[in-house]
Amino acid sequence: QQQVKQSPQSLIVQKGGISIINCAYENTAFDYFPWYQQFPGKGPALLIAIRPDVSEKKEGRFTISFNKSAKQFSLHIMDSQPGDSATYFCAARPYTDKLIFGTGTRLQVFP
Amino acid sequence: DTAVSQTPKYLVTQMGNDKSIKCEQNLGHDTMYWYKQDSKKFLKIMFSYNNKELIINETVPNRFSPKSPDKAHLNLHINSLELGDSAVYFCASSQGVRSSGNTIYFGEGSWLTVV
Numbered sequence: 250q251q252q253v254k255q256s257p258q259s260l261i262v263q264k265g266g267i268s269i270i271n272c273a274y275e276n277t278a279f280d281y282f283p284w285y286q287q288f289p290g291k292g293p294a295l296l297i298a299i300r301p302d303v304s305e306k307k308e309g310r311f312t313i314s315f316n317k318s319a320k321q322f323s324l325h326i327m328d329s330q331p332g333d334s335a336t337y338f339c340a341a342r343p344y345t346d347k348l349i350f351g352t353g354t355r356l357q358v359f360p
Numbered sequence: 361d362t363a364v365s366q367t368p369k370y371l372v373t374q375m376g377n378d379k380s381i382k383c384e385q386n387l388g389h390d391t392m393y394w395y396k397q398d399s400k401k402f403l404k405i406m407f408s409y410n411n412k413e414l415i416i417n418e419t420v421p422n423r424f425s426p427k428s429p430d431k432a433h434l435n436l437h438i439n440s441l442e443l444g445d446s447a448v449y450f451c452a453s454s455q456g457v458r459s460s461g462n463t464i465y466f467g468e469g470s471w472l473t474v475v
Contacts, residue, residue: 283463287401290468290469291468291469292364292450292452292466292467292468292469293403293450293466294465294466295463295464295465298463336401338403347405347408347416348405348464350402350403350404352400352401352402353401353402353403355401
């Protein structure tokens with residue numbers, strides 16, 4: 250069965266620190282890996298995404314690192330801010346199929 | 361302007377009732393989805409429609425019936441509600457479904473509580 254495993258379940262980081270969330274997948278047919286950010290009471294929103302032909306993608310303070318051989322990818326949030334406190338979901342999509350989400354990571358950034 | 365809007369936002373109802381959640385998107389997308397988020401925040405796809413045609417139908421009880429009158433609308437009707445149906449239901453849309461990489465835009469969710 251297609252799965253995306255995400256860890257940790259929750260993460261507490263001090264303001265200015267680095268937040269790291271990890272995901273692993275099994276199906277090598279996955280070819281698109283987005284990260285979604287969800288604030289309380291809101292729907293998930295696309296944060297950043299990567300394809301497996303690159304090993305890293307950076308947008309501002311957010312970076313995805315991708316290791317194709319290990320079938321792992323991670324989100325790094327540099328200089329974490331209280332406004333980054335949210336639930337983060339990794340996801341993966343096989344070609345022509347549905348998006349499969351990880352189990353989510355609740356990030357809390359304390360001032 | 362809201363891109364994906366769904367109503368109602370909150371719904372409290374008794375077991376056995378029938379209820380509907382409506383969804384509309386003004387992004388011009390041709391694909392719409394219903395996702396269910398349970399109390400542990402796990403997001404799971406229920407249905408997907410492309411140009412009013414059902415293309416994804418996960419193992420959802422047949423008490424759940426989606427209806428797409430046109431490609432901008434996807435409604436979810438739930439019959440004989442059960443306690444386990446309590447969750448947040450998200451409507452979403454994207455442009456295209458047959459190729460990867462199309463951003464999925466989510467609505468703000470409909471909180472359903474069955475008592």
